Amino acid sequence: MAKKVFGRPKSLKENIFHYCPGCGHSIAHRLIAEVIDELGIRGITIGVPPAGCAVLAYNYFDFDMIEAPHGRGPAMATGIKRTLSDRVVFSYQGDGDLAAIGIAESFHAANRGENISVIFINNAVYGMTGGQMAPTTMLEQKTTTTPAGRHKTLDGYPVKVCELFSPLKGVTYVERCTVTSPANINKTRKAIKKAFQCQLDSLGFSLVEILSPCPTNWKMMPIDSCKWIDEVMSKEFPLGMFKDNITQEKKIAEAV
Amino acid sequence: MNKVLMSGNNIIGEAAIRAGCRFYAGYPITPQNELTEYMANHMRNTPDGVFIQSESEIAAINMIAGASAAGARVMTSSSSPGISLKQEGISSMAACELPGIIVNIMRGGPGLGNIRPSQGDYFQATRGGGHGDYRTIVFAPATCQELADLTMDAFDLADKYRSPVMILADGMMGQMMEPVVFKKPKARIYSEKFILQGAGTGKSKFIRGLILDAIDMEEHNWKLARKYKIIAENEIRYEEHQIEDAQMVIVAYGTAARIAKGAIKRLRDNGLKVGLFRPITLWPFPELNLRALSAKVKNFLVFEMSTGQMLDDVRLSLQGYAKIDFHGRPGGAVPTPSELANVIARNYDKND
Numbered sequence: 001m002a003k004k005v006f007g008r009p010k011s012l013k014e015n016i017f018h019y020c021p022g023c024g025h026s027i028a029h030r031l032i033a034e035v036i037d038e039l040g041i042r043g044i045t046i047g048v049p050p051a052g053c054a055v056l057a058y059n060y061f062d063f064d065m066i067e068a069p070h071g072r073g074p075a076m077a078t079g080i081k082r083t084l085s086d087r088v089v090f091s092y093q094g095d096g097d098l099a100a101i102g103i104a105e106s107f108h109a110a111n112r113g114e115n116i117s118v119i120f121i122n123n124a125v126y127g128m129t130g131g132q133m134a135p136t137t138m139l140e141q142k143t144t145t146t147p148a149g150r151h152k153t154l155d156g157y158p159v160k161v162c163e164l165f166s167p168l169k170g171v172t173y174v175e176r177c178t179v180t181s182p183a184n185i186n187k188t189r190k191a192i193k194k195a196f197q198c199q200l201d202s203l204g205f206s207l208v209e210i211l212s213p214c215p216t217n218w219k220m221m222p223i224d225s226c227k228w229i230d231e232v233m234s235k236e237f238p239l240g241m242f243k244d245n246i247t248q249e250k251k252i253a254e255a256v
Numbered sequence: 257m258n259k260v261l262m263s264g265n266n267i268i269g270e271a272a273i274r275a276g277c278r279f280y281a282g283y284p285i286t287p288q289n290e291l292t293e294y295m296a297n298h299m300r301n302t303p304d305g306v307f308i309q310s311e312s313e314i315a316a317i318n319m320i321a322g323a324s325a326a327g328a329r330v331m332t333s334s335s336s337p338g339i340s341l342k343q344e345g346i347s348s349m350a351a352c353e354l355p356g357i358i359v360n361i362m363r364g365g366p367g368l369g370n371i372r373p374s375q376g377d378y379f380q381a382t383r384g385g386g387h388g389d390y391r392t393i394v395f396a397p398a399t400c401q402e403l404a405d406l407t408m409d410a411f412d413l414a415d416k417y418r419s420p421v422m423i424l425a426d427g428m429m430g431q432m433m434e435p436v437v438f439k440k441p442k443a444r445i446y447s448e449k450f451i452l453q454g455a456g457t458g459k460s461k462f463i464r465g466l467i468l469d470a471i472d473m474e475e476h477n478w479k480l481a482r483k484y485k486i487i488a489e490n491e492i493r494y495e496e497h498q499i500e501d502a503q504m505v506i507v508a509y510g511t512a513a514r515i516a517k518g519a520i521k522r523l524r525d526n527g528l529k530v531g532l533f534r535p536i537t538l539w540p541f542p543e544l545n546l547r548a549l550s551a552k553v554k555n556f557l558v559f560e561m562s563t564g565q566m567l568d569d570v571r572l573s574l575q576g577y578a579k580i581d582f583h584g585r586p587g588g589a590v591p592t593p594s595e596l597a598n599v600i601a602r603n604y605d606k607n608d
Contacts, residue, residue: 044454046326051466058462064452065462066325069348072318075310079322079330080452082306083279087326087454105318108311 009033011042013062022222024212025053027179028121028188029060032092035193036063039200045088046080048073050097053127057092071102074109077116088199090117096126099135099159106165110205113170117195118207120161123214124233131217135159138236143217158236162209166243172204174242178211178234180226194246203249211237259435264403264425267436268359269294271407272331273302275441277357279323279330281308281316285338286371287427288361292333313338317345317358324354325463327451329411329444333359335427336377337368339385346420347386350480351465355414355446357407358392359423361430364588372588373427373511378565381424382539389477391484393421393491394538396509400434402536408441415446417487424538426561428511428590493536494545498524502531504555504604507546507570509535511590512559518593519600528604538566543573550577557581557603559596561589579606 008014011033017026036042042063049057051070058065068076073091081089098106098120109116125143126132132145136158140149150158166174173195177188188210195206211233213225220228262270269291272280280295292309299305306323310316313334320330334342339360349356362377364370381394393413395406403425410421452463467473495513498520499505508516513534523530533549533556535542550556556578558567563586574580583599585591 042460043456046452046454048322055466058464061460062455063460064455065460066322066352066452067462067464067466068322069318069344069465072314072345075315075318076322076325078308078315079279079281079319079324079328080326082308082319083323083326083328084453104311105315108315112308 009037011036011062013060015059017060018056019053020216022213022215022225023053024123024179024210024214025121027185028119028210028212029057031185031189031192032119033061035189035196038193039196041088041196041200044086045090046084048077048080048089048091050091050093052094052097054092054094054121055128071097071100072105073097073102074114074116074118075105078109078112078114081114081116085115088196090119090196092119093121094127095122095124095134095136099161110165110207111168111170113172113204115199115202115204117199119192120207120209121212122161122209122237123212124158125214125217127214127217136237138233160237162207162242165207170205171207171243172245172249173198173206176209176211176237176239176242178229178239180213180229198246201250201253203246203253211239259437261433261435262400263290263431263433264400265290265361265430266294267400267403268333268407268423269298271404271438272357272411273298273305274438275408275411276329276444277331277411278302278304279306279320279328280332281310281319282333283310283313283316283338285335287363287373287430288333288335288359290430291359291361313341314344317342320356321345321349321352321354324349324356325352325452327453331357331359333361335361335363336365336374339377339380343386346392347384347388347390348465349420350384350390350392351388352463353418354420354463355418356420357410357414357423358420360425362424362426364586370588371427373429373561373590374586374588375426375510375512375561376565376586377424378538378560378562381422382541382569390480391487391539393417393419393487393540395421395423396536396538397423397425397429398510398513398534400432400436403429404436404438406536408439412442413491415444417483418450419483424510426511488540491537492540492542492545494542495534495536497532497534499531499533499549499553501529502553503529504557504600505531505533505549505553506557506559506600507533507535507566508559509538509566512561515591515593515596516559519596522593522597523600528601530600530604535566541569541573543569546570546573547577550574554578555603555606557583557600559583562586
């Protein structure tokens with residue numbers, strides 16, 4: 001009998017994604033669902049989707065979810081996690097959600113060392129509202145609200161979330177990945193798994209940033225979008241591990 | 257239980273914990289800091305109790321929304337400017353039908369205003385406050401005993417109707433001390449099916465306020481409206497004070513009603529037959545009960561520590577049925593009973 005080596009994760013519903021062709025959300029969703037299946041935590045996971053393209057995430061994820069007002073995911077996740085400390089709670093946030101309107105909620109949840117995970121989709125643009133400037137929009141990048149390109153003196157600079165969050169003492173694990181190639185997708189899956197495991201072991205706040213293509217609003221073909229991440233975006237937002245205190249935190253936890 | 261002497265802000269905290277509140281988040285703002293501090297001191301000694309000093313009022317309301325969804329009895333508190341910040345979350349809780357208690361210890365406004373007692377947030381509290389088509393139950397306690405009783409009742413109503421409930425008091429109520437007796441709280445009735453705690457081996461569920469289909473969203477609005485209608489039919493509370501022989505009735509709530517009682521005592525000592533109608537629920541407003549009073553009294557005076565907000569609801573109740581006058585002191589000015597008595601006396605014999 002043939003062995004099944006690939007299938008739809010149990011933590012994903014049968015619904016067809018509404019995301020545009022080439023969008024990174026569908027990949028990120030799938031990776032999260034795969035990790036949740038792999039860790040066997042579907043029954044104890046509560047997800048908090050954001051306002052933005054991923055607002056309908058509950059149509060796709062097959063575990064409990066509650067939608068947060070724009071930017072407030074980490075505050076809501078804090079409330080859930082402090083009430084049900086043995087559940088796995090994560091917020092799924094875009095760049096506007098995390099780094100603009102919700103920077104206070106995200107930053108302080110991280111600083112409190114809330115034992116939650118944040119999956120951060122950085123596509124350098126506001127997707128759902130039609131391609132306006134995001135806090136992570138690149139300098140010179142054209143959006144509908146920076147028609148001549150993002151200008152440093154008018155619009156400021158791209159906000160680097162991993163670099164900002166990793167020095168916080170409450171933060172245990174921070175990594176930036178992307179989904180532009182099978183190798184990068186595998187790395188992202190590993191990072192998400194590590195973040196969730198960090199939470200399962202009660203080791204504190206974890207954040208995985210995913211540089212994610214938005215071909216529609218970038219006005220590029222999907223393949224060129226991946227190329228743009230690899231060649232341009234990841235120069236501003238370098239991939240890699242920013243903080244991994246997991247071993248250290250484990251030792252402290254074991255000593256106590 | 258014996259009587260204890262406590263200040264208003266502490267009473268709300270104690271009543272909440274006794275009622276089973278196990279999650280409190282708040283941000284410091286005068287004149288309600290004692291409540292936040294009380295929760296900080298006492299939640300840590302309460303099994304499963306959580307206290308978080310949040311980074312903002314916006315975070316606090318969303319924290320309690322999350323904890324509410326996860327099944328805890330929840331409360332947050334603030335004062336006027338902070339309550340404005342919470343409106344996004346209150347609207348969201350109304351949409352998602354999440355129970356929770358929001359305490360507003362009002363101060364002078366608009367803007368940062370001042371930290372003196374005021375009643376300028378009546379419109380905000382009774383008209384929903386945030387965006388969208390929704391209502392919140394609003395309790396207006398006027399004594400420390402009511403702060404205790406209504407705080408406990410607020411938790412029961414929030415669960416019963418799966419709705420945020422607001423306790424609207426002012427800096428005077430928060431700071432004053434009176435003896436109170438804490439009643440025995442009722443056992444919580446709240447179905448597990450509304451609680452988000454992980455799907456287990458069963459079907460997953462989600463809680464949302466975003467409903468993109470207009471017809472579905474319309475139906476959700478009508479569903480909420482049907483709920484508000486039931487609340488309006490069943491949860492109205494008010495007090496009538498010395499109205500049996502009254503020639504004139506004062507309509508006031510909260511601290512203003514206390515001042516009115518003092519004024520009425522003085523006036524009655526001088527032979528003026530004045531009574532008080534005090535709404536205890538500001539929404540739902542006791543419209544028909546007030547109108548019923550107009551069958552025998554034709555002279556009403558609304559007294560508020562604002563430029564006239566509840567006045568609108570009194571007009572909706574009495575316009576065409578009786579004469580309505582108004583006296584207001586906004587911005588944190590608190591009139592004495594004798595000042596109010598003089599105003600009432602001037603209007604007592606007016607029959608225009």
